[in-house]
Amino acid sequence: MKFxxxxxxxxxxxxxxxxxxxxxxxxxxxxxCDIALKLGIISRNYQVYYNCRLLSVEKSKTNFHKLSRISKLKSKQRIWEFCREVLK
Known part of the structure; x- marks a missing residue:
C-alpha cells in the first residue's frame, strides 16, 4: 500500500x-478612480468656462440652459453673476 x-x-x-x-x-x-474623478472635475470646470465665454458673446437661450444645467442655477441674474466670477 502506498500513502x-x-x-x-x-x-x-x-x-x-x-x-x-x-x-x-x-x-x-x-x-x-481618483484620476477619473479629477478628470471629471476638470471637464466640468472647462465646460463652465467655455459656456460662460459663449454667453458673453452670444446671449442665447440655449447657452443659458446649458449653464443652468451645469451650475444648477435657475435665474438668469445668478448665471450672469456666476459667469462674471468665472471669467475674472
Whole structure:
C-alpha cells in the first residue's frame, strides 16, 4: 500500500498568492478612480468656462440652459453673476 500525505504548505501559498493578487488589483483600482474623478472635475470646470465665454458673446437661450444645467442655477441674474466670477 502506498500513502500520500498532502502538506498544508500548498494551501497556504495558494491563499497567500490570492490575497496578494486582490491587494494588487485594489492598489490599481484606487488611483484609477481618483484620476477619473479629477478628470471629471476638470471637464466640468472647462465646460463652465467655455459656456460662460459663449454667453458673453452670444446671449442665447440655449447657452443659458446649458449653464443652468451645469451650475444648477435657475435665474438668469445668478448665471450672469456666476459667469462674471468665472471669467475674472
Amino acid at each position: 500520500e500525505l498532502k502538506t498544508e504548505n500548498e494551501n497556504y501559498s495558494k491563499s497567500f498568492s490570492q490575497v496578494l493578487g486582490i491587494l494588487f488589483i485594489l492598489a490599481l483600482i484606487i488611483p484609477i
